[in-house]
Amino acid sequence: MKKSDLSLTIVMISLIILAVSLDAFYPKQQYFFIGDSDFALLLNESIWWKVEAWHGNPDSVCEVKNEVLKLFYNETTGNYYGNSGVFQGNHTDGRYAHQLLVGKFLGKAFSRKYVVFPKNMERGKFWLEVKFKINGIGFNCYPNANFFDPTHARVNLGITLMCAINEEDFNLKAQTLWLDIYFAGYCLNKNDVWVIPKNENYCASNVYTDYPNVHDNDIHAGFFAREVSSQDFGKWITSTIDLGDYISKTLNLITEVNAKTIRVYGFIVFVECLGAYCSCEYDYIKTYVTSP
C-alpha cells in the first residue's frame, strides 16, 4: 500500500469513528413541543391553537380566559361522541393550525409538518406535563347506538395525536391513526360515577356509528395514563406522563397493520362525552425532553 493510500484509509476510518460517536452524543430522534403551552393568548388571537368542536352544539364552550382553557361539552343523544377542545398542526378533517414545533429539544425546535416516532420509543426521555381541573361531570342518557356499551355514559379528558402509519402522507390511504393518551376517564349511570383505571387500553377500527364513514378504516388506540377520583373534582391536578412510553405501548397494541413508525401531524387537547356532560379547565400542557 502506498503511503498516501494508507493516510487516506486512516482519515476515512477516523471520519467513520467520529460520525458514529457524534450520532451517540447527538441522537437523531426529534420530538414535538407545544406552542403557547400556557394558554397566554386568547383563542381568536392565537397563532398556535384552533378550536376543535367535534359534534359541536349550542352548549359547547371552548375559550381562553385568564390564561386558562375552559371547556364544556354536553352530549344528550347517546348516539355519538363529541368534544370541546383545541388542536395544533394538521387535523384529519383537512383543517390546519400552526405547524408543529419539532426538534431534539424545545430550544432547537422549528416549524415542521410532522415528526416521526418509531414503534419502540425510548422510555424516560419524552414527557408530557399537564395541569387541569375537572369542575363537574354528569349523566344525561344511556348510549343507544349499536357500537357502544348501553349500560353507561362516558367522559374522557386527554390528548389525541393525529398520525399516519409508516412513512406516509396524511390521507385516508395512510390508515390514519388516532393515538389517545387520556388523563382521566369515567363511566356514568343514573346513580354512580366510576373511574376508568390507569393503564386501561384499547385498539379498534370501524368505530363510527354513521356508517359508511370516510374514516371507517382509521385505527383508534390508546391508554388511560392517569386517573382522577371524583373527590378531586374542583382541584387543580398536575400530571406528568412518560409520553414516549405510552406512544410505544399504544403502537404495540396495533396488530392489523405493521406500524414500524408513525408520523404525527397534529394533536388535540380535549374533553369528550357520550350521553354525559363535563366542564373542565386546562392551565397548561407542555412536552419536554430529559437526558436518560
Ligand SMILES: [Ca+2]
Ligand atoms: Ca395558563
